Amino acid sequence: MYELFYWPSIQGRGEFVRLALEEAAAPYVDVARERGAVAVQGMLRGKGLRPFAPPVLVAGDLVLWQTAAILQWLAPRHGLVPEDERSRIAAHAIQLTISDIVAEIHDTHHPISTGLYYEDQREEAARKAHHFTAERLPKYLEWLERSVDDETFTYVDLSIFQLLEGLSYAFPRATAGLEIPRLQRIRDAVRKRPNIAAYLASPRRIPFNEQGIFRRYTELDVG
Numbered sequence: 001m002y003e004l005f006y007w008p009s010i011q012g013r014g015e016f017v018r019l020a021l022e023e024a025a026a027p028y029v030d031v032a033r034e035r036g037a038v039a040v041q042g043m044l045r046g047k048g049l050r051p052f053a054p055p056v057l058v059a060g061d062l063v064l065w066q067t068a069a070i071l072q073w074l075a076p077r078h079g080l081v082p083e084d085e086r087s088r089i090a091a092h093a094i095q096l097t098i099s100d101i102v103a104e105i106h107d108t109h110h111p112i113s114t115g116l117y118y119e120d121q122r123e124e125a126a127r128k129a130h131h132f133t134a135e136r137l138p139k140y141l142e143w144l145e146r147s148v149d150d151e152t153f154t155y156v157d158l159s160i161f162q163l164l165e166g167l168s169y170a171f172p173r174a175t176a177g178l179e180i181p182r183l184q185r186i187r188d189a190v191r192k193r194p195n196i197a198a199y200l201a202s203p204r205r206i207p208f209n210e211q212g213i214f215r216r217y218t219e220l221d222v223g
């Protein structure tokens with residue numbers, strides 16, 4: 001039984017781990033959600049654990065954190081990546097790149113500090129979002145479109161699904177114009193996978209909201 005420690009009210013970075021656990025039908029407790037807690041860091045400290053930030057996965061006496069590192073460990077144990085080293089290295093590198101994208105998406109609404117409210121950094125957010133949607137988003141997605149393998153299913157497909165779902169929620173205008181048919185095929189195929197379809201239809205899937213990474217602030221979707 002795995003224990004996932006992540007904020008209970010958002011998809012956030014924890015969602016990349018939840019999707020892998022759900023696809024694998026792995027037994028897990030989403031600890032903060034199931035125990036009604038809000039302060040994940042407090043729960044971790046209570047167990048004597050001091051990772052820098054959630055998501056954190058506890059597997060027996062192993063404590064894993066950093067989204068890409070959790071997935072790199074989890075995937076081979078559940079058939080979510082091929083056996084060979086080359087495939088695993090490629091998957092991990094792409095997953096780390098997705099973490100980079102996620103960090104830039106987060107910075108579109110919090111460009112100055114995570115310690116300030118969005119309302120206190122709106123001007124800077126608008127500038128940041130303009131550069132993100134005009135330069136970084138197309139650069140990342142066009143690179144992913146050329147670089148991902150759509151022949152073999154891996155955990156990276158789950159993350160591409162989540163990335164595109166989040167971008168469609170937060171930046172529908174900026175994302176609509178991009179030519180990414182291969183990524184869209186991956187997204188559609190993931191949505192239809194039986195375990196993922198069941199998860200998405202369940203109350204375990206938290207809806208997108210304005211506390212997570214992907215926030216719908218229409219003024220930032222400048223296209």
Ligand SMILES: N[C@@H](CCC(=O)N[C@@H](CS)C(=O)NCC(=O)O)C(=O)O
Nearest residue numbers: 012013053054055065066067068099
């Ligand atoms: N690179 C890390 C980032 C972890 C992270 O930033 N977690 C957020 C929640 S999504 C957090 O709680 N950060 C606290 C902080 O940065 O002080 C990962 O991918 O897991």
